[in-house]
Amino acid sequence: MTDPTLKNIDQDVVREEARKARWSVLNEFWHYFSANKGAVLGLCIFGFMILMAVLAPLIAPHDPNLQNRDAFLVPPVWQDGGSWAYMLGTDAVGRDILSRLMHGARFSLFIGVVVVTISLIGGILIGLIAGYFRGWVDTLIMRVMDIILAFPSLLLALVLVAILGPGLVNAMIAIAVVLQPHFARLTRAAVMSESNREYVTSAKVAGAGHMRLMFKTILPNCVAPLIVQATLSFSTAILDAAALGFLGMGAQPPTPEWGTMLAEAREFVLRAWWVVTFPGIAILVTVLAINLVGDGLRDALDPKLKRS
Numbered sequence: 001m002t003d004p005t006l007k008n009i010d011q012d013v014v015r016e017e018a019r020k021a022r023w024s025v026l027n028e029f030w031h032y033f034s035a036n037k038g039a040v041l042g043l044c045i046f047g048f049m050i051l052m053a054v055l056a057p058l059i060a061p062h063d064p065n066l067q068n069r070d071a072f073l074v075p076p077v078w079q080d081g082g083s084w085a086y087m088l089g090t091d092a093v094g095r096d097i098l099s100r101l102m103h104g105a106r107f108s109l110f111i112g113v114v115v116v117t118i119s120l121i122g123g124i125l126i127g128l129i130a131g132y133f134r135g136w137v138d139t140l141i142m143r144v145m146d147i148i149l150a151f152p153s154l155l156l157a158l159v160l161v162a163i164l165g166p167g168l169v170n171a172m173i174a175i176a177v178v179l180q181p182h183f184a185r186l187t188r189a190a191v192m193s194e195s196n197r198e199y200v201t202s203a204k205v206a207g208a209g210h211m212r213l214m215f216k217t218i219l220p221n222c223v224a225p226l227i228v229q230a231t232l233s234f235s236t237a238i239l240d241a242a243a244l245g246f247l248g249m250g251a252q253p254p255t256p257e258w259g260t261m262l263a264e265a266r267e268f269v270l271r272a273w274w275v276v277t278f279p280g281i282a283i284l285v286t287v288l289a290i291n292l293v294g295d296g297l298r299d300a301l302d303p304k305l306k307r308s
Contacts (some may be wrong), residue, residue: 039296045289053105060099061085064256068094073272089274091265097274100256101282107236107257108286111172113239116230118176123183124226128214130184131191142188145181153178153236154243156281161249168241168257171250175240178234186229191224224301231297235290242283258283 034040048113052059074090075082082089088098130141148156160174161167194200195218203217244250253260258279265275 001063030299033296036292036296036299038292039299040295042289045285046293049105049286049289050103053109056099056102056106060096060102061087062096062099064095064100064103065254066095070094073268073275075272076274088278089272091261092268092272093276095254097261097278100261101258101278103256104258104261104273104279105286106281107168107251107255108241111168111175111241112234112237112290114172115176115179115241116234118173118232119179120183120226120230122176123180124187124219126180126184127187128191129221131188132195132210132214132218134192138188141184145184148178148181154240157240158247158249161244166249166252168251168255171241171244172237174244175237178240182229182233183226185237186225187222190225191202193217194218194221222273228294228298228301230292231290235287235294238290239283239287 068090071083071086071090071094073092074094076089077084077087077088084097086095086096088101090096091100126141126145130138151159155169157174157178160177161170162174164170179305191214200213200217203213208217241250241257242259242262245257246263248263251257251260254266261279262276265272265279268275
């Protein structure tokens, strides 16, 4: 009979080896990711934006929608007429810009998460079906994806929002539909590349069904490029949502969304530069940081780019 003590020791050894393997993978990932200094900087900035968004209700000096009739277009604190009560100034109706930027980060990050989640799930399902079954199914799906990609993304999003009606939820749905073909094509290409490998053939011989082959055998080996695409699509979603908000088709006033803030401040560009500048800088810095992180993920996850 097997000694229970030896069996427990063997299980402990297996768990320890698995833990070391996981740490080895993480260490390798961080080695290649941290080699890109821009990616590390972008990660720090993005982490700060997440922290600011999470803590906005606690650290924002004012309610983002609170109007002070005695503080219309107050300049930033370092300019003449500025006040420490409104460090980045106020807008045309006396709302604190710093507080609105902090709460706007919550909306922008929420938009990015929801849009990427919807487009990622939909794109993976469509790409898996097209790449696995091929034939007329693949042709039909890819032609539909090509039609969507044939339109400028922002223009198509505008059309969809015009059909669904202005609003933040409809804007997120429209952006997700526009971004979905990118994930579908990427998944399809990865699935077609992996389908002919030996481990897939072995699983077929062992009697694995279609669902198991698609989701447990092939899909896990297609994750790396999808992570990079999801990161880059995150920044695209924030940028498109801000553009729709600026055009009046996204988040509606008085929502403190960065694109909506820009739209409300258009007529004050020459009189009060800070009302337009700070939301624009917030969009620029956030999108740039996420793109830098995406470049770092590409360097760390793509075997072709790893340096020996």
